[in-house]
Each structure stands twice: as C-alpha cells, then as structure tokens.
Amino acid sequence: MFRFLRKKKAVEASEPEVPVAPEPEVEAASAPAAAISEAVLDPVPVAEFEATTGSPKKGDEGSLGEGAGLFGRLRSGLARSRGALGDSLGTLLLGKKEIDESLLDALETQLLMADVGLEATEAVLERLTARVKRRALNDEDALMSELAEVLSEILSERHEPFSLGPAEPFVILVVGVNGVGKTTTIGKLAQRFKAAGHRPLLAAGDTFRAAAVEQLKQWGTRADVPVIAQGEGADSASVLFDAVSAARARGADVVLADTAGRLHNKGHLMEELAKVVRVLKRFDAAAPHAVLLVLDAGTGQNALAQAKTFSEVAPLTGLVLTKLDGTAKGGVAFALAKQSGLPIQFIGVGEQADDLRPFEPRSFVAALLGAEAP
C-alpha cells in the first residue's frame, strides 16, 4: 500500500536541494588519430574514484534496493515530472469520494498531458475504475493509493531487471539517437559493474567523432577500466571485434560498447548498426548479449518511435531512460512500458554515477506521486 506525503508538504519544501556534480569537461581529442589507432588504452588508476552509495554487490547489478538517501535523490530527480503528473493527480482526487465520469475525463486529460500515452492511459482508467468498484473505496487517500497501485502494475508487467548473464565476455551494445546519453550511461555502468566486482572493458565504437573517443577515455580513467579504440573514421564493427578479442585476452568479463548517435529515420546509419550486430555474432552467436536502447525522457512520445525503429535493426533487450531530472515528461515511462514491448532497465535522474539506477516500478511511482519510499 502506498502512503502519501501530502500532509508533509512543508517538510518536503524545506528539504535541501541535492547538489549535482558537474560532468567532466570533454575536450576534443588533441592526439592525432594515428596515436589513438590500435591503442589499447591502459587504465589509469584514479585515486579519487568514489565508491558510490548506490554500489551494488556482485550479482545484483539490476536490482538495487532504494535506501532512504537514494530514494530522496530519486524523488528530487523526478521533481518536474511529479509537478506534471503526481501533483496534478493529487489535486484532481482531492476531496473526492468516488470515481465519476467527470473525474475520469479529468484524469484522462491529465495523464495524456503528462506523456503517459493513449494505451497506458486507457489501461489506468479501466483498472482504476474496476479496483475502486470492487473495493468500494470512499476517500481520497484510498483513491490515490489505488491509482499508485495501478500505475505500478502497468510498469511492472514488462519489468525485468538488468542482469549480467553467464557469457564471458558479456557484450552490451549501447545504441540510440544523438545526444541521448549513451556514452555517459556506459561510463556510469562501468563504475557500477566495477564496484560490483566485475572487470569491464569499454569499446569506443563511436568512430565518427574524435571527441567521442576522448569522452569514453575519460570515463575509462574515472572508473579505472581499459578502453579499446581505433582512429577517427575507423570501422565501428572492427573496433568492437578488437574489443571482444582484447576482453578475452585480458580476462575482462563485460564489454560495454559505445556506438555513434544515429537518427532512427536515416536508413544507411541504421544499416551500419545492423552490420555491427552481424560482426559481433561471428565471435559468439549469442552476442551482443544485451542491446540497450538509450532514450532521452525529454523526447516524450517520440521515444516510442525510436524504440520501434531501433528494434527493427538490432535485437534490443532493454531500455535506459535518461535525463528524467531535466524534464516534466517522465510519464513516458508508462507509454514505453505499455507499448514498446521492452523492459526499462535503468533510469538516469542526474549526472552523478549513482544517478543512473536500476529501474524499480514501485520506487518510481512512489517518487513520482510524492509517496513514501515503498
């Protein structure tokens, strides 16, 4: 049962803002391409590498529980979406004792405006009506609590926490349109896996921009993991092939492969991605073992179109929904859960390493609606 914090509004308002550490500056590569080519970039130990509070233990990379502090961070990360969804739903239900037609209409409008999408909205309204009828509820807190249960249910149906399978190296291909947070997500995952006792290796498969290699190298340095790169303009598939060979030679158990941002409506770029997948399969028919599509939550309903087109060229296994902290469109998580056919496995709610966190439906809904940690 969800417990709501509406009566504690004053306390919440005075909660200190959680400071957000800036991302490292990413400079354009100063080294000539030749200097980077064939480079197997050895890790540089970083003394100040911080083990984050969110560090999982080995074996639970995708099912981290929420401590009170982490939940507070999640809640502050989702503040804008809570404004668009949770608070307005709370206002609609205020003083309501039953669900009538006009309340259903208002809820529908609110859910659609908050990017929940048509299918998920219809499902919410149907299920809520059925539950309220069945239980003969008659006060606003009970209604809100039922709404939270229904929202959690929708997110849970496809839910599947990320986990590293037995394959070694376990190859994770990270794809998505430009600027959604692919490279950052890889850096954060590298830190997370490393903290859980794994031996990750990064593959600089974005060969379009020299700066992309530099950016990945910085994350490699931070997380103290090796980065395999070739020169700018190299064949992305060949970099990944190199990386998997290097992982085998060095005993790395996870390969995190970056790829160039590509617009989902550009056929030739998508064909190139299909080639990357084919080349990886030559190594191991089961590879890539995971293909994560990174989506910027701020794109709202367009995220669905991206999921559809990418799934036509690469065997997607899960979604990463980033930048939830910068948008009011967090409701798109429901649309994705209902319509994409893929589980959301990680969410990004800020720029610190532990702001990339395993997606947990109940925590997400509680943070979105202003309830206590489940």
Ligand SMILES: Nc1nc2c(ncn2[C@@H]2O[C@H](COP(=O)(O)OP(=O)(O)OP(=O)(O)O)[C@@H](O)[C@H]2O)c(=O)[nH]1
């Ligand atoms: N606030 C916030 N910023 C994020 C998050 N994830 C990524 N970013 C920022 O988004 C920007 C783009 O991130 P990148 O990781 O470079 O994105 P990308 O998909 O690799 O971009 P391309 O390689 O150009 O396609 C960076 O400034 C990141 O710091 C998040 O969850 N929250």
Ligand SMILES: [Mg+2]
């Ligand atoms: Mg990138």
